[in-house]
Amino acid sequence: DTAVSQTPKYLVTQMGNDKSIKCEQNLGHDTMYWYKQDSKKFLKIMFSYNNKELIINETVPNRFSPKSPDKAHLNLHINSLELGDSAVYFCASSQDHAPQPYNEQFFGPGTRLTVL
Amino acid sequence: GIQVEQSPPDLILQEGANSTLRCNFSDSVNNLQWFHQNPWGQLINLFYIPSGTKQNGRLSATTVATERYSLLYISSSQTTDSGVYFCAVDPGANSKLTFGKGITLSVRP
Numbered sequence: 001d002t003a004v005s006q007t008p009k010y011l012v013t014q015m016g017n018d019k020s021i022k023c024e025q026n027l028g029h030d031t032m033y034w035y036k037q038d039s040k041k042f043l044k045i046m047f048s049y050n051n052k053e054l055i056i057n058e059t060v061p062n063r064f065s066p067k068s069p070d071k072a073h074l075n076l077h078i079n080s081l082e083l084g085d086s087a088v089y090f091c092a093s094s095q096d097h098a099p100q101p102y103n104e105q106f107f108g109p110g111t112r113l114t115v116l
Numbered sequence: 117g118i119q120v121e122q123s124p125p126d127l128i129l130q131e132g133a134n135s136t137l138r139c140n141f142s143d144s145v146n147n148l149q150w151f152h153q154n155p156w157g158q159l160i161n162l163f164y165i166p167s168g169t170k171q172n173g174r175l176s177a178t179t180v181a182t183e184r185y186s187l188l189y190i191s192s193s194q195t196t197d198s199g200v201y202f203c204a205v206d207p208g209a210n211s212k213l214t215f216g217k218g219i220t221l222s223v224r225p
Contacts, residue, residue, distance in 0.1 A: 031211055041153070041200060043215040056212055088157060094211055103147045103211050105204075107159040 003027050004108035006091050012114045013081055020077045021111045023091030031055070031096045032074035033105065034066060037088040049074055050096060081115045088112050118143045118207045122216035129193050129223045137188040137219050139203030147206035148179055149213065150188050154199045162188070162201075193223045 004025045013019055025032060033056075034046040048056040049068040063079045078085060091108040119142040129135055141148070150162040163170050163177040165186065170177055174193075179186040190197055200220050204213040 033211075033213075035213075041218055043202065043204070045212050045214075048211065090159065092213075096211060103206065104149065104161070104164040105147075105211070105213055106161060107151075110157050110159070112157070 004091055004093055004106055006108040006111050008111060010112050014116055015081055015083060017081050018079045019081060020075055021089055023074045023108055025072055025093040027093055029093040029095050030071060031094045033092040034076050035090045035092060037090060083115050086113055086115045118205060118214050120203060120205055120214055120216040122203055122219050125219060127219060127221045131193060131195060131223055131225050133193050134191045135193060137201050139186040139216055141184050141205045143207045145205040145207050148186055149204050150177055151202040152199050195223045195225055197221060198223050
């Protein structure tokens with residue numbers, strides 16, 4: 001009964017390749033997010049979707065494209081991978097409607113991406 | 117944007133000791149969360165605490181919203197408490213969490 005799940009857990013690939021990371025939540029939440037954790041463990045928001053609509057799009061290269069086929073899924077596709085894309089990518093979700101605490105975020109287990 | 121500062125950056129404790137972790141933020145918030153990132157990389161929700169005080173077992177947290185800080189207390193620390201503790205805040209309606217740099221805690225047996 002995993003709440004927020006991601007696949008794959010590890011991803012090792014060559015520079016220049018295209019890869020996708022999938023995220024699913026079974027909490028019935030309306031909003032989903034992608035965060036990136038760099039090698040110094042700093043976590044930063046990348047995107048958020050509310051009911052399949054893009055809400056937040058931080059300063060992220062347009063090689064990164066999120067896609068939300070339905071409100072339970074948010075995938076992240078990365079084109080032309082670069083060495084600097086190596087990081088841990090976390091998916092998260094929040095309810096964003098009553099009752100409180102509606103905006104508490106819950107995180108998936110992370111996907112460790114290594115670009116060689 | 118909002119700034120989040122956590123202190124101390126590193127903390128080493130003997131098992132059984134108590135500790136206080138601090139989070140200062142630069143603007144009013146409508147969400148403040150504490151997370152524990154364990155050695156396997158999982159981000160575990162500890163508290164949702166934009167204001168007030170909460171307790172969960174050996175852990176408790178207090179947020180004084182008017183003074184823009186939050187404290188996480190760990191009592192009778194155990195080796196399984198080791199990891200990185202993050203404070204994250206959201207100042208507005210767009211539900212974007214801004215994280216502090218984290219506090220690395222090592223509890224020695």
